[in-house]
Amino acid sequence: MLGGVENTEEPRWLDEDQQQAWISLVGMMLRLPAALDRQLQRDTGISSFEYQALSGLSMAPGRTMRMSRLAAVTEGSLSRLSQVVARLEKRGWIRRIPDPADGRYTLAILTDTGWDTVVAAAPGHVAEVRRLVFDPLTKAQQRQLRDISQRIMRAIACDDRHLDH
Numbered sequence: 001m002l003g004g005v006e007n008t009e010e011p012r013w014l015d016e017d018q019q020q021a022w023i024s025l026v027g028m029m030l031r032l033p034a035a036l037d038r039q040l041q042r043d044t045g046i047s048s049f050e051y052q053a054l055s056g057l058s059m060a061p062g063r064t065m066r067m068s069r070l071a072a073v074t075e076g077s078l079s080r081l082s083q084v085v086a087r088l089e090k091r092g093w094i095r096r097i098p099d100p101a102d103g104r105y106t107l108a109i110l111t112d113t114g115w116d117t118v119v120a121a122a123p124g125h126v127a128e129v130r131r132l133v134f135d136p137l138t139k140a141q142q143r144q145l146r147d148i149s150q151r152i153m154r155a156i157a158c159d160d161r162h163l164d165h
Contacts, residue, residue, distance in 0.1 A: 032132060039128040044121040049074060050084055051125060054093060054118040057110035066099060067106045093117055 014022060037048040046054075056073040057063050065073070071081040085108055088094040093114030099105035110118070134142055 035132055036125070036128060040121060040125060043124045044117070046117070046121060047084075049076060049080075050088060051118070051121055052076075053081065053084055053088065053108075054110065054114055055122070057094065057108060058115060058118045060110075063110035063115065064107050067096070067108050070108050088114065 033048060040046055040048055040051050044051075052074040053070060056070055057065055067081060067085070068078060070085075071078045074081060076084075085094050085096065089096065091113075093111055095109050095111055096106050097109065099107050133145075137145065
């Protein structure tokens with residue numbers, strides 16, 4: 001029974017090909033972030049999430065972004081981002097100030113030291129992304145990966161919008 005209503009519909013089970021694709025995708029979703037995190041930790045001493053925050057700010061106009069927007073860019077919650085940014089502030093890589101346009105928001109600003117950190121980390125990170133993701137694929141497969149990822153992300157975004165209502 002689901003929500004007080006008996007569900008008599010048979011589940012749409014995965015066929016063998018879909019099941020193999022799903023198991024492969026889940027394995028990749030779990031192992032790829034861990035592999036990228038290991039490389040960043042080994043080479044730079046920062047986590048993937050810290051790198052994403054620094055990188056996101058490095059590409060923002062004036063190296064500045066609202067914390068709420070940076071949380072979306074890093075695909076993290078605002079509370080997780082706040083904890084990470086507090087650590088990065090202690091290192092002198094990011095500073096936070098109230099948004100002068102609207103004091104209800106906080107701006108994260110990448111410092112020069114933070115810029116130097118992300119610039120130093122980027123080549124190794126990009127090399128690892130190339131090695132693990134792009135080098136094993138043909139150009140056509142890379143385009144397919146992009147297209148497939150975008151389609152799945154649109155389906156997730158659609159679900160997210162339904163949850164917000």
